Amino acid sequence: MILRGGSSKGAYFLASDLPAEPRQRDELLLRIMGSPDARQIDGIGGAHPLTSKVAVVSPSPDNDADIDYLFLQISVDEALVSDRQNCGNLLAGVAPFAIERSLFKAEPATGDHAVRIKMLNTDSVATARLSTIDGAPVYSGTTAISGVPGTAAAIALEFQDIAGGSTGALLPTGRRVDEIEDVACTLIDNGMPVVVMAADQLGISGYESCHDLEANVMLRTKLEAIRLTAGARMGLGDVTATTVPKLTMVAPPQAGGHLCTRTFIPHRCHDAIG
CATH class of the missing domain: 3.10.310.10 (Diaminopimelate Epimerase; Chain A, domain 1)
Known part of the structure; x- marks a missing residue:
């Protein structure tokens, strides 16, 4: 599925639909996005890092999460796929995708829901809050964000214990400056x-x-x-x-x-x- 999340847009995949071996997975995703090519003319990428992103989603085996989410940044003009960081923008689309692909059942079918998402890149958890009608995500709404024309439904994200996720410390050098x-x-x-x-x-x-x-x-x-x-x-x-x-x-x-x-x-x- 192609979804906008925050001020970015990306391709969302079920982990089970991609090769389990990282090199094979990355080679496939480069082909899908059209990289390496500055225009990404032979793929679905938008010729910019904000639109050359991938979310890999699966049910989580952990008790503290409902969904696992791996973010992959696909380089536009290089044959490079990076998992070195999270993407909070695409994170906003993980809960709707999980509901659409039956990884998370909205109960009650119409109401507000909290979806706990484990961000595999940094081994941390965020909770996405969104609304559904008849079991489907609500997409229309009045929320506006910078960099995106028009309005849409709000998806609130609550991050838990993310400090030092990549380096082990909020201030990796121990200094503020x-x-x-x-x-x-x-x-x-x-x-x-x-x-x-x-x-x-x-x-x-x-x-x-x-x-x-x-x-x-x-x-x-x-x-x-x-x-x-x-x-x-x-x-x-x-x-x-x-x-x-x-x-x-x-x-x-x-x-x-x-x-x-x-x-x-x-x-x-x-x-x-x-």
Whole structure:
């Protein structure tokens, strides 16, 4: 099934429909998404990391979860499939998919439900809350989120014990601030490993368009140098070919809210929020 989750879109599969051997599974998913190809012309990927994602879903054998969820990021222009991080966006589609594919029975058929989802990437659990009518998920609603046109039904996510899921600690270096490439960085692992920096320390406002940020070669070179050093300091090893840590630049708000963020995931600028 193709579902939007949060500000991303992905392909959702039953684990039983895919090869059990990871290499064979990944080769199949690369073909399905059309990678490696910048346009993904021979597959269902949307030529961007936000639309080149896969969720693998199965019943959970654990008592503390109903559903198991493995997230896989499919590289657009490389033959690379990564399971190094979670995706909270696609997580929002796991409960509807589980109900549609009879992995979770909505009882009562019409009402509100809590679906406990084990995120296999980090061995942590999140609870999705959604509504059903006659046993089917409710998709229409009035909830709007940034980066997505129109409105839809709300799916609330509650995360449990996600700090340090990839590195073993909320602050993997034990410090709130690390200086890397003359930039003050916070290296944090709270759902996924992320490097947080002030936009002005990188010579930008934080309000540039994705196109302008991706075209800024000096900025991208500096960000990658920061990412490689941060990955080693966070205990992730050589992150050259991986999708973590992500990079988030923070700026003061201009149109409400408490702050503005721009995120690279890790080499493309996120069109919404990452």
